[in-house]
């Protein structure tokens with residue numbers, strides 16, 4: 247009989263019912279034995295603890311039936327385990343335990359917060375291919391485990407998460423804190439590459455080695471979380487990283503200020519000062535009063551001598567008051583796109599925010615923007631900025647005549663678990679590319 251790989255055994259240690267870790271992310275590359283581990287863990291738990299109730303969730307039931315159920319059958323056969331049967335999206339055990347297949351598809355209109363899971367009760371469960379699953383599903387399921395016979399058996403409620411690298415909540419919740427050695431005690435990340443799986447067939451290994459696409463190789467073979475293969479992303483990763491010290495952007499001596507004002511203390515507030523297209527200063531507030539923000543804006547204006555018509559702040563929500571009190575320009579995300587500065591021709595964007603986001607992406611790719619070393623950015627913030635710029639993505643353009651849109655903020659929040667405040671502060675600088683009262687040097691910008 248085949249055993250388990252070293253990495254699978256480490257994961258099982260974290261998944262042990264007495265271990266205090268609650269959320270275990272296993273994998274982060276292709277072929278590391280993720281699906282096998284998930285099936286093995288649930289099979290042994292169900293068998294050992296009669297009457298318990300578990301889930302396997304994926305972005306679609308069909309995928310669960312077509313892939314997980316197959317692996318489940320193989321694992322059961324391998325260990326000669328026969329006391330189970332499958333019916334109606336549920337694996338039932340002879341001892342009364344059950345594994346329910348959950349549909350974790352995202353219905354933005356019908357059920358954006360996964361309230362349909364709200365009344366369910368499980369002992370624990372597994373989210374398979376979690377890169378395709380929304381953060382809200384994970385977040386809701388966290389509170390649905392530990393509710394079925396955990397106390398009777400003393401089982402610590404747990405969720406196993408398996409996935410390939412993905413720049414979404416997996417990155418922010420597991421990978422980044424793991425890499426920065428600050429992962430919370432309730433979380434664990436076990437990285438398993440295909441080389442860690444001694445049971446792979448020669449064909450599988452051969453197929454993996456045939457992958458020539460750089461992004462795919464980085465993600466699937468090397469488990470590199472910094473590469474994403476989202477075809478809708480507007481900026482490439484290397485260009486984004488190049489903003490931090492890689493790009494040579496001329497100083498112009500002409501300063502601008504852009505500010506994203508937190509709404510009701512829920513988001514971060516960010517203020518950036520620009521010399522041309524170089525960010526030379528940045529201030530941020532986690533929870534802020536508008537008076538503090540106004541004070542910060544005024545102080546930076548004096549420090550860098552920035553006239554009011556080169557300062558702009560997000561005017562939605564409480565930002566409106568800051569704009570009025572500071573006497574600066576207001577940026578209204580949903581207002582109409584501006585005409586091209588030279589030709590005066592209208593640009594086909596759904597709104598000002600989409601227009602500025604596209605322009606920002608274009609300038610990032612042309613390496614025309616830099617965030618100076620003198621801006622003392624912690625590694626964490628740098629990662630956050632990169633993640634947010636990667637979230638500038640095209641959005642449903644099925645209709646040929648539809649105006650150009652970007653991925654809506656609600657979707658970005660669902661993917662990365664927070665509002666893209668740095669991105670918003672950066673994109674407001676583009677307003678002045680379209681509308682400035684004085685002549686400016688736009689060489690290479692259009």
Ligand SMILES: Nc1ncnc2c1ncn2[C@@H]1O[C@H](COP(=O)(O)OP(=O)(O)OP(=O)(O)O)[C@@H](O)[C@H]1O
Pocket residue numbers: 248249250251254273275276277278279280281282283317320443445446447
């Ligand atoms: N402990 C094990 N014993 C026997 N075979 C195993 C074991 N773990 C994994 N395998 C085999 O290795 C191969 C890959 O494992 P698995 O499908 O679990 O990996 P994965 O990480 O889910 O891969 P993918 O990225 O393709 O989804 C499968 O053929 C599986 O049967």
Ligand SMILES: [Mg+2]
Pocket residue numbers: 280281282
């Ligand atoms: Mg798998």
